[in-house]
Amino acid sequence: MIVVILLAITALVFFLNGGGSAEKTNSSNPEPAYRSNKWEVNLELGNKNPYGLYVFQELLIAHGKFSEFNDYTDYTLLDSICELDSSLYMYLGMDFTFTKEETERLLEGVARGNELFLSVQKPPKHLFEYLFKDSPLTFQPEDSVLLHTTDGQYPMYYIYQSDTLTDLWNMFKPQLLADSIKKHTTAFGHPLYIEIPHGEGSIFVHLNPVIFTNFQLLRDAGKAYFKSFVKTLDHPKIQYLSFAKYEPFKVEPDMTPEAPQESLLSELFKYPPFRWAFIMAIFGLLLYFFFRSKREKPIIPAFEKSKNSGYAYADTLAGIYFQGNHSGKILRLMKRNFYDAVYKKFYIDLAGRKSSKPIVALANKSGVEQEKIEHLLKLLETNFSISDDFVSKAYLLQRDFYFRSGIWNEREKVKLDEQYTIIYRSKSQGVSLIISGILLIMFGFMLLSSTIGWGVLLWPLGIFTLALGGRIMGYPIIKMNKREIIYQPLIGKPRNVRMNDVTTVTRDGDLLRFNIHKGAALTINLQNIGKEYRQNLTDLKTIINAK
Numbered sequence: 001m002i003v004v005i006l007l008a009i010t011a012l013v014f015f016l017n018g019g020g021s022a023e024k025t026n027s028s029n030p031e032p033a034y035r036s037n038k039w040e041v042n043l044e045l046g047n048k049n050p051y052g053l054y055v056f057q058e059l060l061i062a063h064g065k066f067s068e069f070n071d072y073t074d075y076t077l078l079d080s081i082c083e084l085d086s087s088l089y090m091y092l093g094m095d096f097t098f099t100k101e102e103t104e105r106l107l108e109g110v111a112r113g114n115e116l117f118l119s120v121q122k123p124p125k126h127l128f129e130y131l132f133k134d135s136p137l138t139f140q141p142e143d144s145v146l147l148h149t150t151d152g153q154y155p156m157y158y159i160y161q162s163d164t165l166t167d168l169w170n171m172f173k174p175q176l177l178a179d180s181i182k183k184h185t186t187a188f189g190h191p192l193y194i195e196i197p198h199g200e201g202s203i204f205v206h207l208n209p210v211i212f213t214n215f216q217l218l219r220d221a222g223k224a225y226f227k228s229f230v231k232t233l234d235h236p237k238i239q240y241l242s243f244a245k246y247e248p249f250k251v252e253p254d255m256t257p258e259a260p261q262e263s264l265l266s267e268l269f270k271y272p273p274f275r276w277a278f279i280m281a282i283f284g285l286l287l288y289f290f291f292r293s294k295r296e297k298p299i300i301p302a303f304e305k306s307k308n309s310g311y312a313y314a315d316t317l318a319g320i321y322f323q324g325n326h327s328g329k330i331l332r333l334m335k336r337n338f339y340d341a342v343y344k345k346f347y348i349d350l351a352g353r354k355s356s357k358p359i360v361a362l363a364n365k366s367g368v369e370q371e372k373i374e375h376l377l378k379l380l381e382t383n384f385s386i387s388d389d390f391v392s393k394a395y396l397l398q399r400d401f402y403f404r405s406g407i408w409n410e411r412e413k414v415k416l417d418e419q420y421t422i423i424y425r426s427k428s429q430g431v432s433l434i435i436s437g438i439l440l441i442m443f444g445f446m447l448l449s450s451t452i453g454w455g456v457l458l459w460p461l462g463i464f465t466l467a468l469g470g471r472i473m474g475y476p477i478i479k480m481n482k483r484e485i486i487y488q489p490l491i492g493k494p495r496n497v498r499m500n501d502v503t504t505v506t507r508d509g510d511l512l513r514f515n516i517h518k519g520a521a522l523t524i525n526l527q528n529i530g531k532e533y534r535q536n537l538t539d540l541k542t543i544i545n546a547k
Helices: 002-018 054-062 075-082 100-111 125-131 220-230 264-268 272-292 309-321 326-346 357-366 370-380 388-405 410-418 427-449 453-474 531-546
Strands: 068-072 087-093 115-120 137-142 144-149 152-157 167-172 182-187 190-198 201-206 237-241 421-423 478-480 484-487 495-498 502-508 511-516 522-525
Touching (some): 054 068, 054 220, 075 100, 075 237, 087 100, 100 115, 100 190, 100 201, 137 144, 357 388, 484 522
Parallel strands (some): 087 237, 115 201
Antiparallel strands (some): 137 167, 144 152, 144 182, 167 190, 182 190, 421 478, 478 484, 484 495
16 A cells, blocks of 8 residues: 555656646647746846847847947937947837937937837837838738748747737838838738938838747747848947836935924814813714614605616617707717727727727627728718718618627527617698697687687597697507518508518509508508608618519
């Protein structure tokens, strides 16, 4: 038993110690696993984390091509640095925070024969405005990139927690680059590392500084690319501009003792009568709450029925529709609902976007093409006057996106298919009948006041006319969906017609005739339909006849 226990313990120790090898690979990352628990981006010299520049600095120092490597953290030395000769100004980071004046001063040093190497994630605003007329940048979302130079090809990966993830690889648009610009490195058919002549010197701009971080340069492909990259630089003295990184100013707390502040009560408490009066008032208030705090009668909350917020939402939409400029208001409401739905489902804020990255992320998460998302956003974010047909097209695209992205499921699709389109009668006819009924009743009173007895006959006629006008205003003439049409006459029972039973739809003037298979035709006078609903019936005629 003791031998078996010892063997089991030995096997367990061997398994635990041998299970995690530094050379272990996975299917998504062909490179050895880079072990670290600090994967935040911090492009600083001396940083040994995966996204640090420790290896980059050590390789430059160890390389025999460079005789000096000076790291500057004091921005007041910029003028002195720009006066040096045979220097390579260098900076790698997330952003380049030089002001316009500082950028111009740095370019003066380059024009005197020095070189500037810059590799930042965010484009340097003042430098790019000086070098390019239009923004020359583009990007490609991939989990890896293949760099091409005159020396060979080098695969690079965006790695996080020993796994490869999709990242946006920035590149230059070749058609926006001048002929004098050299392309040292390309990716996806676009330049990624370029050299721009400036005076007697050169400006080197390398996109995607993640290529020079620790976990890349420790790979064989990263080391090989570093050797190819060093060949493009000439000057032996490296002046590294660490102060180009934005550092928030730390405000030291003020340690000077504050003068004691005396309140108004402290002044009043100097007088004994006021002090005792104040104490008695507080004591009396406490006694009042102590004796009156007991509840004399239990409070029974009133029962309130739960409200159907769906009807309120529909009423709100109806109110917006029947106001002036209803199309623009409904489009703005659709845009706001689209932003909320995308944020709740995919945690992407489209309302506050400043670039196309949220759209690219939404296309990746939802599975909908980026072009269709951009087209939908272009329709929803329209600011000029629009028509009802424009809103209808935007709604169909928005609905298609909801179903394809999974925001709406098949159950929601069934509900939408069963939802009825409501068509009302002409409001002008209803208003005319209501006014006529009121006038008939008033005229009947006038006749009775003049001792004319038959005026009482006008009362039921006026009430009937008033009720008829109210029915026109309050009840729809047609309710229809994909399955059926429900026709509601002013007097009588509604008639249900299945869509599959409608063979053709013909029109004779204002009369729209629905021919029913093995049944009486349904005829509707378009003069009785509100003008805003006539187009719906015309579209229905086109759809049915096209079957």
